[in-house]
Amino acid sequence: MPIIPLDDQNPLVLGLPVDDNATRFSNYFHVLREVIHWSNGWLPLEPTFHAKYVLGEHIHDDARGQVKVRRRIYELRANEDWPGAPSDELAAQLDRLATASTPAEHAQVVYGQLKPALVRALEVHAASIDPITDEVSLLVVNQLLDRQRRHIAEAAERWSISPEDAFTADLGALDIRKRETRDLKILPRLEEPRRDAGIEITPDGDPYLSEELYVNGDENHVPIDREEQQHFFHGLMDAELCAAELMARNSHEHPEMPWDFHADMARQTWDELRHARVHEVLMATELGCRWGDFPIGFSYFQSIYAYDLVGRLLLFNGTSEQKAMWRHSHRRQVLLDLGQANVAKVFDYLLADEVPHVHNGVRWGTHLLGGEPAAYREKMKELREGLDRTGQPVSPPTPAG
Numbered sequence: 116m117p118i119i120p121l122d123d124q125n126p127l128v129l130g131l132p133v134d135d136n137a138t139r140f141s142n143y144f145h146v147l148r149e150v151i152h153w154s155n156g157w158l159p160l161e162p163t164f165h166a167k168y169v170l171g172e173h174i175h176d177d178a179r180g181q182v183k184v185r186r187r188i189y190e191l192r193a194n195e196d197w198p199g200a201p202s203d204e205l206a207a208q209l210d211r212l213a214t215a216s217t218p219a220e221h222a223q224v225v226y227g228q229l230k231p232a233l234v235r236a237l238e239v240h241a242a243s244i245d246p247i248t249d250e251v252s253l254l255v256v257n258q259l260l261d262r263q264r265r266h267i268a269e270a271a272e273r274w275s276i277s278p279e280d281a282f283t284a285d286l287g288a289l290d291i292r293k294r295e296t297r298d299l300k301i302l303p304r305l306e307e308p309r310r311d312a313g314i315e316i317t318p319d320g321d322p323y324l325s326e327e328l329y330v331n332g333d334e335n336h337v338p339i340d341r342e343e344q345q346h347f348f349h350g351l352m353d354a355e356l357c358a359a360e361l362m363a364r365n366s367h368e369h370p371e372m373p374w375d376f377h378a379d380m381a382r383q384t385w386d387e388l389r390h391a392r393v394h395e396v397l398m399a400t401e402l403g404c405r406w407g408d409f410p411i412g413f414s415y416f417q418s419i420y421a422y423d424l425v426g427r428l429l430l431f432n433g434t435s436e437q438k439a440m441w442r443h444s445h446r447r448q449v450l451l452d453l454g455q456a457n458v459a460k461v462f463d464y465l466l467a468d469e470v471p472h473v474h475n476g477v478r479w480g481t482h483l484l485g486g487e488p489a490a491y492r493e494k495m496k497e498l499r500e501g502l503d504r505t506g507q508p509v510s511p512p513t514p515a516g
């Protein structure tokens with residue numbers, strides 16, 4: 116561990132007034148909020164799994180960055196003036212996000228325009244902070260800088276992004292509209308998610324996958340031989356992608372929800388994409404098959420997406436993921452007993468991640484039901500009456516519009 120130099124030879128530099136510092140962080144807040152919002156909207160429509168993964172990891176990274184930015188604004192100026200709303204000049208740049216019509220156009224605005232402008236502003240900020248009186252801000256700014264530079268480099272590999280100089284102003288120095296808020300637009304309702312080229316999508320998905328794989332209790336069947344594990348993990352990889360896409364759309368379609376909700380959704384979106392990656396690697400390295408070898412279907416996704424936010428949270432997180440915990444634990448034990456330690460380990464980690472996912476359903480479902488645990492239980496009882504034995508809604512609502 117290096118020793119922190121605490122000599123008193125370096126003079127204090129003037130640095131930034133606290134108000135200007137809070138304004139700079141407020142501008143970063145606005146950029147991150149809208150990048151996260153629109154990336155969540157586009158994530159299900161990005162067809163390539165690896166690009167979808169990068170988008171989801173960046174959403175999570177930006178959500179974590181935004182938590183630190185919000186915290187620093189609160190520490191510097193804990194009143195209702197900050198973060199306010201973006202100036203007209205910044206709002207005009209952020210409005211470009213709403214004009215994208217494909218995931219690639221979205222990526223061009225985010226990684227070709229907004230993130231490079233954010234990096235420039237952070238560089239100006241880092242150079243003007245007094246590292247002694249404002250060490251805390253320097254830490255946050257340097258972390259953001261590292262992350263944004265990495266995102267731009269990774270995006271350049273995934274999409275053919277050409278850096279633009281469309282927005283050269285120091286966005287950190289722009290005024291904010293104190294005490295105001297800015298509403299966000301929402302993409303049209305999702306028809307269905309996109310998958311990599313060549314993936315066969317059918318109404319019923321992979322016919323090999325029987326109901327017994329997805330029921331709890333004595334009737335549950337654990338896939339133990341190679342062929343059934345190939346189909347099972349292929350189907351599970353698609354289910355993870357659908358889970359990521361549901362969480363991303365929950366966040367995108369509900370900008371009115373508290374910021375902690377978006378942070379929770381961002382984490383779960385990334386978790387589900389990480390799970391998909393685990394299955395992709397497991398299939399290629401242990402099971403002798405690949406993503407795309409079998410058909411997939413969106414009937415479960417559609418049956419959950421048809422509900423409003425509270426219905427999705429209670430049925431997906433609070434029911435489907437809660438019931439999956441038992442099956443993951445059961446599958447793990449059966450496979451351990453058979454000596455399949457690596458496949459069993461996958462279920463051990465899925466099970467661990469499922470705990471906070473179920474909690475997301477309880478926490479935000481209860482929030483939407485007036486903070487009343489009794490109302491949550493009542494609504495859950497009503498919704499669960501409409502499920503088949505695998506947990507799929509028998510007759511989901513017809514979505515409006």
Ligand SMILES: [Fe+2]
Pocket residue numbers: 355358386387390465
């Ligand atoms: Fe998962």
Ligand SMILES: [Fe+2]
Pocket residue numbers: 358387436468469472
């Ligand atoms: Fe999950």
